[in-house]
Amino acid sequence: MFNSKYPLVQAPMAGGVSTPKLAAAVCKAGGVGFLAGGYKTTSALKEEIEELKKQKPGVFGVNLFVPEEERNYDFKKYEQHIKRIAVTLQAEVGVPRYHDDEWQNKLVLLTNHPVPLVSFTFGCPSKDVILALQEKGTFVIVTVTTPKEAKLAAEAGADALCLQGIEAGGHRGSFDNQEEKEEDYGVLELIDLVKKQSSLPLIAAGGIMDKDDVEIVLTAGASAVQVGTAFLCCKESGANPTYKKALLNKTYKETAVTRAFTGRRARGLANAFLISLTDSAPAAYPHVHYMTQPLRKKAAEQGAVDYLSLWAGVGHNKVKSCSAQEIVGSLMT
């Protein structure tokens, strides 16, 4: 599918975690490195692509967030709760706002300067968008979390599906953030259901931490794996030192899924912020992201680990501090 040595994709990890250095190291080790296009400007993404290309990576990818429709939300209850934390951190609550993450500009960038792989998260782009990239020779992957989303992505013309199980660290890639009843599937259940309805290659994501996990999902019918958490503490990861320390010291035993940090459901280490704000957080993305941004920034400066978004999957206890090359080796031997 990718023409890489190993069927291993390093997950794009927005927020400065996946860097061109990490992607280059993974590509060099025989996997497929990915750049995260979310939460950055088009020109910053262009620079990252150029930086990665200088290292002659071979097959690599870029991930984009599909924007939601603009809506009005009620933030009153959430604001009261978050204000208390803002006082503790001596920070200001950010202003809630909508932003489409420069969607059109990023599409223009990737059509004018094609890259080998593009993956989409938080929705499925239109047939036209997918086709325009494919006509430039790009292989298009759509992240899905349910069999229903897998069907929509296949109908839109995706070349492959990234099946994100509920075990996964970071944001759920769900198409509809307003869905009343969330359907959560484990990665194995998802592989089983989707392979019955689609012949597209499947990339399994969620809780894959070692070679045994890889073997289980490949045997179940996946063609490749996408791994995020296992790379968080490697030396090429851009995760901040407080985040890495919390993972390596096992400061938190559990992970949980929450809207508390951004308004979209995401799995992270269950720290005080996550536990106290999960119930009051509205499904308002990216508005809540902008409200909590100054708090998270202050928390990072102060090393206040209880107030950071510490995205991690259910396998977080197995993270290791080593090189990306060693992680690729330990997953693929």
Ligand SMILES: Cc1cc2nc3c(=O)[nH]c(=O)nc-3n(C[C@H](O)[C@H](O)[C@H](O)COP(=O)(O)O)c2cc1C
């Ligand atoms: C810190 C972090 C940031 C992430 N950011 C993104 C992102 O920008 N785009 C995306 O498609 N997935 C993102 N993900 C989810 C991954 O693509 C993938 O589904 C997940 O890491 C797989 O589960 P694992 O973390 O247990 O390996 C992120 C995951 C983590 C841990």
